Amino acid sequence: MSDTLGTTLGTALERLVADDGAAVLVALDFDGVLAPLVDDPTASRMTPATRAAVDGLAALVRGAMHGTAGRARLAFVSGRDLEDLALRSLPPAGAYLVGSHGAQTGHATADGLDAVPLELTPEQADVLAALTAALDAAVVGRDGAWVQRKPSAAVLHTRQAGPDDTAASVAAADQAAARLGLDAMHGKDVVEIAVLHTSKGEALERLRTVVARDVDASVTRVLYAGDDTTDEKAFAVLGAGDVTVKVGPGETLATHRVADSDGVAAVLDRIAELLAP
Template sequence: MSELDPTLADALASFGADDAVLLVALDFDGTLAPLVDDPTTSTMTPAARDAVDTLATTTADHVLLAFVSGRDLDDLALRAEPPVGSYLVGSHGAQTGHATADGLEAVPLELTAEQAEALATLRHDLDAAVEGRDGAWVQHKPSAVVLHTRQAGTEDTHAAIAAADAAAARLGLEAMHGKDVVEIAVVHTSKGLALDRLRDVVAHDVPGPDGATRRVRVLYAGDDTTDETAFAVLRPGDVGIKVGHGDTVAAHRVADADDVATVLRHLVTATAAP
């Protein structure tokens, strides 16, 4: 994408048109980094990396950056290499932190005894669900268990997903279905809830004159079904960008990570301080 869709370009121009605090919140996998079979090898495209770093260094006084992901917080920090000052939201909002010059500063996550027991049960049940199912595997996170089926065959995928859904139902928990993943968390959260909380945090962190609360305007970009909850909480003046194919409530769409990079580069110009 060498040029933006005119409606998106207009939205970006309006995005920075007043004195609101600007928050650019970005999903990682599928948005800044292409989806890959092995998530431990995921990395931003060169164009996305350059655009993120440019946005962070040239607009730091008036644009704040956040990474919002289903990855656990430590893994997100490792893969995203966030610029200093960035907000980080991991595990769909269950974990939060901040990138400092000394590394990741994380808010401690504490589970109740009931949540810890449910997590142990989920780990046991999902580990059992993938036994003998080639390509299906389970990831243990601090507050969730994730079934990965990207490399599994159709029959094994259906069986493993059914088992995961049943495990969640037995515990009265929600199974979040994404692209080739099913995540079951013992902490009630979503990217939408996380984005609402993050908006409040930013408003507190960047007060207006005399301590007055300033409006926070949000640009959110994401590719997965789990990002739809974030798009759903956007407000007038915010910008939602769906990356790739699929149904969405976002007002705008781009094709891939390099297109997201184009958006970020355009945003640098559109929000340049006078």
């Protein structure tokens, strides 16, 4: 076992994949976990280590007929739009995908992404249009701040903006959310405002049920790794038997921590070792 993990995390992983009939869901955030954070979101890619670890674990799960490996599933849970997540992560066939903090779901097949359609009501579409217009106005004249459009949300990005422009645009975004009766989710250099109530925690709880049904198990144990404030909602819903991993520094509800993406790769490699026949 890699020294990167430490005894406590290593023991937790052994319990996670115990061959007792339970299903196992290995769920991972993308940015900051499998891929280092970068200024340009379109340039985000897994590191060589996480790419190899994800593909190795997925191949093991696909090839398993019996034991815990046959009851294990892989998922990517991200704030990214579902199609963008699939494009950047290149998920292995069989993986579940959750985008837009739970508003979008689908899974990867050998032929590409099989997405569940997302439809807004006319009222929600009107609110989204008003929200997007307000955020567009918030970044006018503020260098480095920009607005990303999603099917059910608009996102203010400030990673490349200066302190004053960041503060002003974030304040304007918060005001727009309050005016429209919406919640503003603050993450690392982003403010995401959605017209649908979602969270990564709710998405994980749904996935837990889906996986148990998929593999005909009575219970699903979950590992979740995340790095941002939005991942705390996922950590909050997980409990005994689950494994929560914070990637990087900062206060957290997670019970374990690794430093970076290399640490995440070590976790995935160890899970694969434990699942291997």
